[in-house]
Amino acid sequence: MSTFDHANLIQGINESLGLFRKAQPDAMQGFGQLAKSAMAEGAVSTKHKELMALAIGITQHCSGCIGFHVKALLKLGCTRQELEEMLAVCVYMGGGPALMYAAETLKAWDTLA
Numbered sequence: 001m002s003t004f005d006h007a008n009l010i011q012g013i014n015e016s017l018g019l020f021r022k023a024q025p026d027a028m029q030g031f032g033q034l035a036k037s038a039m040a041e042g043a044v045s046t047k048h049k050e051l052m053a054l055a056i057g058i059t060q061h062c063s064g065c066i067g068f069h070v071k072a073l074l075k076l077g078c079t080r081q082e083l084e085e086m087l088a089v090c091v092y093m094g095g096g097p098a099l100m101y102a103a104e105t106l107k108a109w110d111t112l113a
Contacts, residue, residue: 006067006108013064047076051086058087058101059094066101070108083109 021028039049050072057065073083087102094101 004063004067004104004108006063006070006112009064010067010071013068047073047078047082050076051078051082054105055086055090058090058105059098061097061101063101063104066105066108067112070105071112074109074113080109 017028039046039053050069054066054069054073057069070083083105087105090098091102
């Protein structure tokens with residue numbers, strides 16, 4: 001099981017990105033606008049888009065992505081059952097490595113909830 005403290009991980013990433021935003025404001029503004037546009041409510045709900053983003057983060061082995069997207073899903077009212085069903089798909093598509101990050105995701109969910 002992961003030993004990540006996702007709350008501190010998120011805080012650390014935000015601090016580092018704050019410095020990067022100052023160094024590369026145009027690039028970061030563009031990334032921010034891309035994120036805002038991609039995650040906007042539309043034919044696919046923001047919650048479902050966040051579930052997809054989390055699934056990609058899990059299968060790409062990104063602990064930071066897990067922290068940020070779990071936090072967003074909690075704010076959007078995602079249920080643990082919805083999360084667990086998405087995790088089953090991740091394990092189906094990603095095998096054993098995805099299973100390890102699914103365990104990390106569940107820990108993040110429990111600690112950030």
